[in-house]
Amino acid sequence: MTAPARDTNLDRIWEVLNEIQDPEIPVLSLVDLGIVRGVDLEGDSVTVRLAPTFAGCPALHVMQQAVRDRLHGLGFTDVKVETVLDPPWTTDDLSPAAREKLRGFGLAPPRRPAAEAALRLEDPVACPHCGSLETDLKNAFGSTACRTIRYCRSCQQPFEGFKPI
Amino acid sequence: MNDEMRRPAAAYVLSLGDDEMILSHRDSEWTGHAPILEEDIAFANIALDEMGHALLWYRLHAELVGEDPEVYPDRLVYQRKPADFRNTPLVEGPKGDWARSILRQFLFDSAELVRLAELGQSTHAPLAAVARKILTEERYHDRHTRAWVRRLGLGTDESRRRMQLALEDLWPFVPDLMAPRPEEEPLVAEGICPPAEVVRMSWEADVIPTLQAAGLRLPAETVPSRFDRFHHTPHLDELLAELQSVARLEPSEAVW
Numbered sequence: 001m002t003a004p005a006r007d008t009n010l011d012r013i014w015e016v017l018n019e020i021q022d023p024e025i026p027v028l029s030l031v032d033l034g035i036v037r038g039v040d041l042e043g044d045s046v047t048v049r050l051a052p053t054f055a056g057c058p059a060l061h062v063m064q065q066a067v068r069d070r071l072h073g074l075g076f077t078d079v080k081v082e083t084v085l086d087p088p089w090t091t092d093d094l095s096p097a098a099r100e101k102l103r104g105f106g107l108a109p110p111r112r113p114a115a116e117a118a119l120r121l122e123d124p125v126a127c128p129h130c131g132s133l134e135t136d137l138k139n140a141f142g143s144t145a146c147r148t149i150r151y152c153r154s155c156q157q158p159f160e161g162f163k164p165i
Numbered sequence: 166m167n168d169e170m171r172r173p174a175a176a177y178v179l180s181l182g183d184d185e186m187i188l189s190h191r192d193s194e195w196t197g198h199a200p201i202l203e204e205d206i207a208f209a210n211i212a213l214d215e216m217g218h219a220l221l222w223y224r225l226h227a228e229l230v231g232e233d234p235e236v237y238p239d240r241l242v243y244q245r246k247p248a249d250f251r252n253t254p255l256v257e258g259p260k261g262d263w264a265r266s267i268l269r270q271f272l273f274d275s276a277e278l279v280r281l282a283e284l285g286q287s288t289h290a291p292l293a294a295v296a297r298k299i300l301t302e303e304r305y306h307d308r309h310t311r312a313w314v315r316r317l318g319l320g321t322d323e324s325r326r327r328m329q330l331a332l333e334d335l336w337p338f339v340p341d342l343m344a345p346r347p348e349e350e351p352l353v354a355e356g357i358c359p360p361a362e363v364v365r366m367s368w369e370a371d372v373i374p375t376l377q378a379a380g381l382r383l384p385a386e387t388v389p390s391r392f393d394r395f396h397h398t399p400h401l402d403e404l405l406a407e408l409q410s411v412a413r414l415e416p417s418e419a420v421w
Contacts, residue, residue: 055302056217085221086294088301118304139203140305141210145217149203165301 006041012074013039013046020066024059024144027101030067034093037084045078046071051089054145054165090114091164102162103128108150110164117164125161127152135159166229166289170355173348174289175229176251177358179241180346180394182222183252186242187401188273189215190408194260204263207309211270214302221295228291243412247401254392255338257401264317264327269335271310272372276342278307279367283359292357311375318379325380332376333384340389343368 017039018031030036030050037049048067052060064081071079091110094102099109108125111117124135132154139149140163148161166174192212199205223238230237256273260266281303284296317324345361352358373383392398406413 052217052298054214054217055221055298056213056215083224085298086290088294088298090301118301121305121308139206140309141203141207143206145210145213149206163305 010039010041013041013048013071016070016074017048017067020063020070022059023062024057024146025102025105025107027105028094028098030063032095032098032101034095034098035063035089044076045080046076047080047082049082049084051084051093053089057145059144091117091162094162106159107147108159108161110162112164114164121148121164125150127155127157128159129157130155166357170289170351170357171229173352174292174357175226176348177346177352178222178226178229178292180251180253182219182226182241183250184256184273185215185222186219187250187252187404188256188270189213189219190404191256191258191260192266192270195266200263208266211306211309214306218299218302221299225291225295243409244416247397247405250397250401250405251394252397252401253338253342253394254390254398254401255335255342257398257404258335258338259400261331261334262327264324265331265334267310267313267317268328268331270306271314272335272339272342274303274307274310275372275375276364276368277303279371280359280364283364286356287358288356314375315379318376318381328379329381332381336384336387337390338392339387341393344393346394 014031017036018029020030022028022030022033033053035051035053037051039049040047048071050060050064050067067081068079091114092112094109102109106128108128111123111125117123121140122137124133126133127135127150130152132152134153136151136153137148138151138158141147142149142160142163146163148163149158150161151158189212192208192215195208196205196212199208219242220238223241224234226241227234227237255269258269261269278300281296281300285293285300287293287296314328317328319325343361343365349358349361353360376383
């Protein structure tokens, strides 16, 4: 295989990875999430290295299977999805575009840096609906592993926030 | 890692995974039954997190014993006999009342936090990576249960009474939670895991004042439970009978 063809294939793989959605946050792709740690291409064999977000998140298996299915669909016969733990994924790996998409989805993006934000979870985050900082943490745990439940006193609406880790 | 370390490391990691898995199952029993909706959500999440942590340890165990990490964890959970589980008996007992579950989770999480911080420095890089990953999530459990220990201990007479009863019931299981595993010695010598004694001392320095500040009295003289990681209470049989019920019906056909 010649070099330009290889580059074209890599581009197509990354395009596909940028199309595969997180089933629990469908506005985000694997690339937006920042979980793609690398792609190795060797002839018809592809290895995609993914970092798990939350260890118990059931969406991980769905995303891994989607990678296999979509890349098989592109004609790659041998597709491997490897799990990479080091360094651990953190919410600081969310791309700037991802943070905007989360806000649009009604999910307050996590504060940065994650290590500090995790220790100060009670600190207010901006309401994704009205932008007010008059918000309270209601529960560190929410409808999925990655969410907290918060309440905005300005627009008097509950909302969810992405949990910093 | 040299070959001599693989066996003890695999045993050590299996016990970490079993603690998380069995506690996860007990925590999941609160789903739909917790005293308030927020706690139903919290405990369901904690159960899910612990199951995810068990999976990471089981995958590492599979790698250490030369099995496929994609399929071996299911075999460990669904096809082992109760006597082959290596969890500490603290995690296998019934969920009891809310006070008992909160206190158990706190005792476990606070110990976990100390141990994971040490394991994050392990000389075996894959083990250190798992510990660092789990630590990012475990902090939320500790924070949550620590707040509830205070809330219940300093709450009403009834909540303090129940917490005190829970402490007296659970305290005999603490020695095994903090005891050195039989495989620990060579691993400590190689810097793969911390000495249990180091974990125990940090843990006591944190937890004993926390319990006292919550208005609880430490049981004066405690006879340690006669159960340990190799001798389980009957509660584990009953727990696994439920967890493995489908797998036992169709041992060759069930696909997870």
